[in-house]
Amino acid sequence: MLCDRCKKKEATIHVKKVSNGKVESLHLCADCAREKEEQGVLGALGFNLAEVLFNIGEMAKPHAEEDSSPDEKKSDPGITCPACGWNMEKLQSSHGRLGCPECYRTFSAIIGEALNRIQRGEMHIGKRPDKTDPLLNAAALRIEITRTRKKLAELVRREEYEKAAVCRDKLNALNDKLKSLEPRGEVSDEK
C-alpha cells in the first residue's frame, strides 16, 4: 500500500481514528509520519500520537499482516495487566490510554518505544511528591548536566556571554552536586 500523503513510498504506519463510531484510517510512510508528527498535524487532526506509536508496535510483530480494514484486524489480547485487566485490545481502542498505574510496567515494551518518540527521553527530572530535590537523583542530574552543557555551548556560539556566564555557574553547581553524590568520580566530563 502506498503512502496517503506522498503517494510514492510504501506506507508502514497505519493510524486509526474512531469518531462517533466511525473508523477512519490514514496510511503513511515513515518519513511523512515523522514530518506530520513534527508539525503537530496528527494531533490537530484528532489522530492520537500514542495510537500512532502503538501501531508501530503492532507492525513490529512478526505475525502483523498488512490489513487495511481495521475492523477485521484482531489484536492479540495476550498481555493483560494483572492489576486492572487492561489488555492490548483496550489499549488500542482507547487510543493508547492505560488502565492503571501498574499498566506502565505491564506494557513497558510498547510504552518505552512511544516515550522515546513523543517525549524528551525516558527519565523524569521534575518535581517529586516527597519534595526531595529532583536533582539529587544521579541519573536525572547527568541528563540536566548534558543539557546545560549543550545550552552553554550554544550561548557561547551566539556570543551571548552574559547569559553564558549564568549558564556556566549553573553547570558548575550541577557538577558539584553530582560530585557530592558520587564522591569517587564519573565526573570525567568537566575538565
Added chain:
Amino acid sequence: MKSDAVKRLLASPVSFLADSGPDEDIAISSRIRLARNLRGYPFPCAAEPEQLTEVCDLVSAAANASGSLGCPDCFSFDMAELPVVDREILLERRLASRDFIDHPEGSRLLVRSDESCSIMINEEDQLRIQVLAPGFQLDKVWKTINALDDELAAHLDYAFDDQLGYLTCCPTNVGTGMRASVMLHLPGLVMTNKITATIHGINKLNLAVRGIFGEGSDNQGNLFQVSNQVTLGETESGIVENLSQVIRQLITHEKAARVQLLERDQASLLDHVGRSYGILRHSYKLSSKEALNCLSGLRVGVDMGLFNNVDIHRVNEMFLTIHPAHLQKNAGRTLSSAERDVVRAAYCRSQLAK
C-alpha cells in the same frame, strides 16, 4: 442547591478575564494544568462506579484541607447532578473540558470562588488541577499550582514512579503531568498573513498551537493557545521557561505586525476596527462567528486607545458571555439558534452602551 451555585458563579466576574495582568493587550490569560492519580486505584476509564466515588471523596477531603480550595465559598459540583446547560456554562468558563462535561457520571468539579483554581476529578486522570491567571504570567501560575499540588500531596498518595514521574492515563502526559498554556490575541499576524508560518515555526519547537474557536481558515476571534507538548525529560520550570521565551517573541511579532498594518494601510485597519464596533453596538441579529470576529476588531481598537468608553476586560468577558449556554442562562430559558442571535445582539448593544 446546585443550580443556585451556578447562578452564583455567573454573577461573579471571572478573575482571569476581569483582572489586570502583564502584557494583557496581547496575552489574555495564562494557565497550567497538572495531571495526578492516586496509587492503588485504576484510572477513571477502567474504574468501577464505587471507585470513582471514593476518589471524589478523597480528593474533596484533601482540597478542603488546602488553603486555595478549602474556603467555605468554594464550589463543588457533582457533574451528573447538573443540567446540560449548567455543564456547558462550566465549559465556556474554561473550568471543565468537553470530555469532562460529556461524561458526567462519577465526576466532580471543585472551583475556588474567583475561578482561579479548580480541580476536575475523574476526567481522563483522577485529578486535573488547574490554575488560571490574567495576562502573561506563567511563573506566578507555576508558583501557585506548585503550592496547591504540595498541599494536596500532603493528604493524597500520588501514583509516582522514580523513573517515569507522575503516572497518567495517557503516556503523552507522563512525567511532570504538566500542560502550560497562554491564550493570545493575534489579529496582526492573521491580517498580515503571517500566522501560518508562525504556527509552523512554533510547532518545530515541540509546542502546540491551536485556535480557541476553530482551526485554520475557520478560526474566529483570532484567539490562539500555545502550549507545551513534552511532559517527560524536562523540569517544570524548564517547560515554563521555554514556553515563556516563545510567548515573548510572539508578543513582539504581533506588535510589529500591528505597526506594519498601521504604516502600510492605516485606513483599512481603522475601517476594520470601526466597523467591528459599529456592528456590536448597533446590530439586532448577531451570529457567534460574526460576534467573535467583531470582538477581535474591537479589542484591537481598545488596545490602540480608540475607545475610551470600552474597557479591555469587558471585551475579554464578552468573548466568553456571547456563547450559547451563557446567553441561555442569562435569559433564563432555552433559546433556539435564531433566538440566540437576537439575544446576543441585544447583549452586545447593552455592553457597549454602558
